[in-house]
Amino acid sequence: MWLDRSLSVTSYRLYQKRSAQAQWLSFLTASVTSQTVRVHSSKVWDLLAREICSDDLDGVANRLWWMSKQDSGNISPLHRQLVKRRTIVPLPRYITSYAFWRDYLCTEASSGGLERIRRAALGYLRTYYHLVKHESDLRIAQDPSLCLVPPDITWEQFCDFTSNLGDIADRDVSLCYAYGEIRLTRLNLYAPLLLGKSHFQKVEHQYGTYFTRFYRPILFVIGITSVVLSGLQVVVSVGENGGGGWKGAALWVSVTAIVASCILLFTLGFLLVYKVMKEWKFAIRDRLRLLEEKRAAE
DSSP: OHHHHHHHHHHHHHHHHOHHHHHHHHHHHHHHHHHHHHHHHHHHHEEEEEEEOOHHHTGGGGGGGSOSSOOOTTTOOOOHHHHHTTTOOOOSSGOHHHHHIIIIITOOSSSHHHHHHHHHHHHHHHHHHHOOSSSHHHHHHHHHHHHOOOOOOHHHHHHHHTTTGGOOOGGOGGGGGGOOOOOOHHHHHHHHHHSSOOSSSSOOHHHHHHHHHHHHHHHHHHHHHHHHHHHHHHHHHHHHHHHOTHHHHHHHHHHHHHHHHHHHHHHHHHHHHHHHHHHHHHHHHHHHHHHHHHHHHH
């Protein structure tokens, strides 16, 4: 509406000073320019939505507490991320530009698409506040093999830029950024249940790599089964011919191998169940605590 009124006033003044032809050409130029700006902004927002927003994570954000600690500050600095062998997405230059925020991310929009992009961008920036905690982290981020942060930024400049990013509240960012680190393996594990597809992010693009991950558990099960069957074969053979001397020793060794294999198998299974139940217990207790704090604040 503001644009239409401005064009009307401009057209009226041109009509007073110029001929009808000049007036029409000027009006047409202004209309085309305004249309170009709107189209350009729309393309920029579409690009931002594809780059920094995640439809899958936003869709299941209220259930991400199943697989991560419900703390937005639960993000290890870069030197710890290297120990964990994790890959970090670089920080785009435009997201640190004041002019870009002024012209695009801080403008008013009638739809909720821009608000979603703005919240995702704020969460993105806050993540780097937690990733780069020390000057050594900045040096790691500026490593040519990583290129996470532009190399021309000094430690003092980075500290000035991120000094207020830690004050960004969870209510100002996308909900998925309220959970800190989320393991890709957990997301892929729960993807069939939450997303209705086989994975969240495909990490194996070759058949060989895909089937390699099944080798170790399959070989482990085959090994346990072979030990048990071999032991049972020895027990049956000794039992039929009677035990004495070496046969008796073979019988006891076979029984011991069977019992040890079964104990190992059940111990690993129990340990897996224990760790999963422990994580769920912590997640549920922490979830109830946060809900109680939220109700108390209201």
